[in-house]
Amino acid sequence: MESDIKLIDDDGKRLDGRKADELREIKIEAGVLHRAEGSCYLEWGGNKVVAAVYGPREAIPRHTQNPLKAVIKGKYNMAAFSVEDRKRPGPDRRSREISKVISEALDKVILTENFPRTSIDVNIEVLEAEAGTRCAGLTAAGVALADAGIPMKDIPVACAAGKIGSEDKDGKKIGGHVVLDLGKQEDNFGDADLPIAISPRTGEILLLQMDGHLTLEEFDKALDLAIKGCNIVSKLQKEALVKRYQADVEVD
């Protein structure tokens, strides 16, 4: 382990040159796939993600149907070539868990009661992974759902904050910095990661996970920072959707 990496320097500049409250570069494009009802391609730093939405359609197998509302079937999958060492294809425990928390987050904003007995399938494919794929995936899913015309209370959006650099060179505990949107090294050698998803209109929190070690004070700071990040990303989501449908008008 190269634990002697200095993740943040004394001026508060991070390994990749970002400031503490700066996001990686994000690119969002809506409506990239032909077959899907709605789709989105998203690049977030080194992450490359595609999301596609199918439905609402009859939920199969039938025992998964809910007579009162639609079920949201989120599927998060990583391509074999998306990581350094080839990942064995197919779902594993990690991707099942991520699928579940993403489905639950989306369920909250979608008007599921409009479509009883159906499923809305949200497929998220990670083509390239570099820390923060669940946030990238959920953000892409939000755009794909909107592109599919699924009625929602809001477009869900996700972003993470974390803590890095709380040990000095000799392993002694020092303050540590709460920063926005952990990069790869920061995720591997940092001290805490707090991915969240929110409904930006109401500020409700749809997804929250945390690992690592944060004091109460640091948690407040990280949560505040992550919400700020979500609001920035939310703007980019809306711009992507506007761009997609503006173009359609021009062609006609």
Place this chain on the structure above:
Amino acid sequence: MALTSSIKRDYLYNLAKNGKRADERKFDEFRNIEIETGLISKAEGSARVKIGNTQVIAGIKMDIGDPYSDSPDKGVMITAAELIPLASPDFESGPPRENAIELARVVDRGIRESGVIGLDKLCIESGERIWLVFIDIHIIDFDGNLFDAASLAALAALYNTTVPIERLRPNLEKAQEKFPSISNYLEEHPKDFQLPMNEPPISCTSVKFNDVIVLDPSLDEEEIAEARLTVAIDKNGDIRAMQKGLNGSFTVEEIKKVIKASIDNGTKIREELYKSAGK
């Protein structure tokens, strides 16, 4: 399999009777092909191929492994295809089913049997250590003719591949304790190098419905097809592989016609492939 309405079927038949296709192509005309390479930096090589609306991403990963005992001095290639649910309302997640397995095997055969990868140059220590080449094919948008799109994506990704000896050097140095002569290999290959490649065959697929044969079928055409024929043509215009599918039949004349169309289009597709590989 999705149901095709009889209305759609009649529509395509009637068009064909008048010499037309739904997307206004000629019977022996491919859709527009786009190839983009190197889009996945974590992979040793990668390519995105679009044939019309069909979109496929292939990624190559490499690792060090043990050779098979019947070919102790040859690298090993492994091909897998995933029909992920992203690509079509009819694809389901989970372990690969029949269709994905057939697709992976047809692509694998095309590359393996014509020796596209210089596997004999991928030996590190005879009988002990060789390079593994994983070809993973992801269908992300499905509008027909997966065979051609997947083969082309795999080829473009292979041309884009560098052997990651710098990244895996620590593993080889460890193996060196057991097999000291690996040090020669390490000396000869100080840096990442281009995957050794030979001339590839290009695959072209046609389908037949009623008495009409169309090249590069769209999804609608595939769904009403009675017979399918894939022909792989090499650089000299020779046939390197053929595979017939579905329960219909072809006459000898029809097969000759399909081969001719495959040769004509294969040349053009080969140019696209070379262009993407910077050749």
